[in-house]
Amino acid sequence: MAGRELSSTRSPRVKAARRLAKRAFRRRDGRFLAEGPQAVREALALDGVLCELFATAEAENRHQDLVARAEKSGIPVFRVGADVMAELAQTVTPQGLLAVCRFVDVSLESALASSPRLVTVLAHVRDPGNAGTVLRTADAAGSDSVIFTDASVDSYNGKCVRASAGSIFHLPVVMGPRFGEVIPALKAAGLTVVAADGAGESSLDTALEAGTLGGPTAWVFGNEAWGLPEEILAAVDEVVRVPIYGGAESLNLATAAAVCLYTSARAQRAG
Amino acid sequence: MAGRELSSTRSPRVKAARRLAKRAFRRRDGRFLAEGPQAVREALALDGVLCELFATAEAENRHQDLVARAEKSGIPVFRVGADVMAELAQTVTPQGLLAVCRFVDVSLESALASSPRLVTVLAHVRDPGNAGTVLRTADAAGSDSVIFTDASVDSYNGKCVRASAGSIFHLPVVMGPRFGEVIPALKAAGLTVVAADGAGESSLDTALEAGTLGGPTAWVFGNEAWGLPEEILAAVDEVVRVPIYGGAESLNLATAAAVCLYTSARAQRAG
Numbered sequence: 001m002a003g004r005e006l007s008s009t010r011s012p013r014v015k016a017a018r019r020l021a022k023r024a025f026r027r028r029d030g031r032f033l034a035e036g037p038q039a040v041r042e043a044l045a046l047d048g049v050l051c052e053l054f055a056t057a058e059a060e061n062r063h064q065d066l067v068a069r070a071e072k073s074g075i076p077v078f079r080v081g082a083d084v085m086a087e088l089a090q091t092v093t094p095q096g097l098l099a100v101c102r103f104v105d106v107s108l109e110s111a112l113a114s115s116p117r118l119v120t121v122l123a124h125v126r127d128p129g130n131a132g133t134v135l136r137t138a139d140a141a142g143s144d145s146v147i148f149t150d151a152s153v154d155s156y157n158g159k160c161v162r163a164s165a166g167s168i169f170h171l172p173v174v175m176g177p178r179f180g181e182v183i184p185a186l187k188a189a190g191l192t193v194v195a196a197d198g199a200g201e202s203s204l205d206t207a208l209e210a211g212t213l214g215g216p217t218a219w220v221f222g223n224e225a226w227g228l229p230e231e232i233l234a235a236v237d238e239v240v241r242v243p244i245y246g247g248a249e250s251l252n253l254a255t256a257a258a259v260c261l262y263t264s265a266r267a268q269r270a271g
Numbered sequence: 272m273a274g275r276e277l278s279s280t281r282s283p284r285v286k287a288a289r290r291l292a293k294r295a296f297r298r299r300d301g302r303f304l305a306e307g308p309q310a311v312r313e314a315l316a317l318d319g320v321l322c323e324l325f326a327t328a329e330a331e332n333r334h335q336d337l338v339a340r341a342e343k344s345g346i347p348v349f350r351v352g353a354d355v356m357a358e359l360a361q362t363v364t365p366q367g368l369l370a371v372c373r374f375v376d377v378s379l380e381s382a383l384a385s386s387p388r389l390v391t392v393l394a395h396v397r398d399p400g401n402a403g404t405v406l407r408t409a410d411a412a413g414s415d416s417v418i419f420t421d422a423s424v425d426s427y428n429g430k431c432v433r434a435s436a437g438s439i440f441h442l443p444v445v446m447g448p449r450f451g452e453v454i455p456a457l458k459a460a461g462l463t464v465v466a467a468d469g470a471g472e473s474s475l476d477t478a479l480e481a482g483t484l485g486g487p488t489a490w491v492f493g494n495e496a497w498g499l500p501e502e503i504l505a506a507v508d509e510v511v512r513v514p515i516y517g518g519a520e521s522l523n524l525a526t527a528a529a530v531c532l533y534t535s536a537r538a539q540r541a542g
Contacts, residue, residue, distance in 0.1 A: 038520070133526065136522070136523065137519075137522060137523075137526050138517075139517040140515045140516065140517055140519035140521070140522050142516025142517040143517065165519065165521075167517075167518065167519050170517065170518035170519065171517060171518065205540070242533075244411045245411065245413025245536055246410040246411055246412065246413040246414065246442060247410055247438065248407055248408075248410040248436065248438050248441065249436065249437065250436075251407070252404060252436075252525075254523075254525070254526055255404065255407075255525055255526055255528075255529035257526075258522070258526035258530050259530065262513075262530045263533075266476060269476070
């Protein structure tokens with residue numbers, strides 16, 4: 001059973017956790033919220049990341065293994081009612097488990113230190129759901145790290161964490177560097193920097209045939225609505241567009257990223 | 272200027288359009304709602320699809336070309352206030368243009384009549400946003416048609432239409448056949464039927480190398496949470512999984528579909 005029961009939404013501990021829905025408080029505390037059993041399992045797999053666990057009686061019963069592991073690791077577990085969970089969780093139908101986690105991001109230097117082969121850069125991604133989905137896709141495609149520049153959404157935004165489906169805990173994530181400092185670091189790490197943009201002069205198929213994608217590559221993805229700004233398009237090694245074979249005007253950001261990252265992953269394994 | 276002004280949310284015409292947010296009324300009337308300038312432009316490009324257009328004064332001013340084209344085609348245009356538009360539109364920030372359109376779906380026979388090379392089947396897709404994103408991706412990848420089986424969401428659901436970003440007007444969409452009747456029709460049309468499922472015995476890379484994807488192919492996509500039921504996995508020619516190179520447990524449905532459809536599109540063009 002949970003060590004302690006918190007029955008009021010006015011409990012200081014509940015309030016402190018609730019505040020982490022806001023970026024300013026996340027930054028101040030260096031903590032964020034991760035909801036649901038999958039996220040809790042991934043957070044538990046990392047040393048010293050999970051700080052506190054809130055669980056409803058029902059969730060505690062359903063996920064006894066997770067609660068037991070948390071308690072064994074000395075992590076405070078608080079049992080809360082449905083009302084407190086509703087106050088804490090940012091979803092319409094909370095899953096009954098909510099973790100307060102320490103920030104897991106790493107420095108740009110450390111992310112690029114060990115000869116990365118595939119790096120994903122979110123340069124102007126503003127929608128947290130899209131950003132989280134790209135993070136999950138980058139993880140699936142075997143990306144060595146994911147970089148959120150300062151013009152992108154916060155990687156610890158609740159929607160981003162949820163859409164990442166645990167991937168925020170899987171691979172090194174870099175938070176908030178300026179794009180201007182990212183580009184030289186990528187190049188110095190031996191990566192060819194390729195931006196995905198509907199206005200790209202060469203198509204993904206052409207880049208693939210030319211052998212561009214077989215080597216270490218950093219993919220740069222831009223804004224959902226307007227793509228990437230001129231200064232980024234000018235600074236990268238190549239701008240590539242996903243070919244549109246049918247009548248659609250464009251692809252959405254997360255699906256375009258999936259096509260690009262998997263094309264690279266396959267080319268690297270075939271090469 | 273719009274031919275007539277509708278100032279009340281209680282106007283019978285507004286009520287009739289508002290009702291189309293519900294599937295039962297869409298079916299009865301054979302009509303659906305499409306919101307925003309992009310959808311209106313695509314609907315106008317088809318003969319006899321756009322039945323009525325609602326526009327706020329601001330949208331009418333911003334999209335004079337579209338309103339003029341509608342009026343020239345004899346389509347009734349109604350000017351409405353922000354309150355009426357808010358009542359009609361299903362979005363938080365309505366774009367000020369809303370079209371009532373006739374159903375555009377075609378029969379299974381007609382969709383498969385002219386030697387299709389790439390067909391997309393949504394077999395158990397329940398989330399309308401995902402379904403619309405897959406429709407858009409299928410269009411971009413050059414799919415000849417998209418089939419929504421009776422176990423999938425309604426293709427005319429407002430969220431699905433929006434997520435399709437106009438693609439519902441671009442390619443033949445088949446609505447509501449049973450999967451049992453779809454399979455023999457696909458095979459009779461000369462298509463290899465491939466299901467995408469995390470439990471697939473061969474990976475996408477293996478299927479690609481084996482040459483499976485170079486010929487006419489129908490891709491079957493399942494439910495976001497639990498994939499495809501046993502009877503579908505047993506009935507298709509092959510079950511293929513998108514390889515997971517990193518730590519992610521899975522991909523979301525729309526990104527997995529993007530990887531599969533683009534892999535087929537490229538293989539068919541290379542072959």
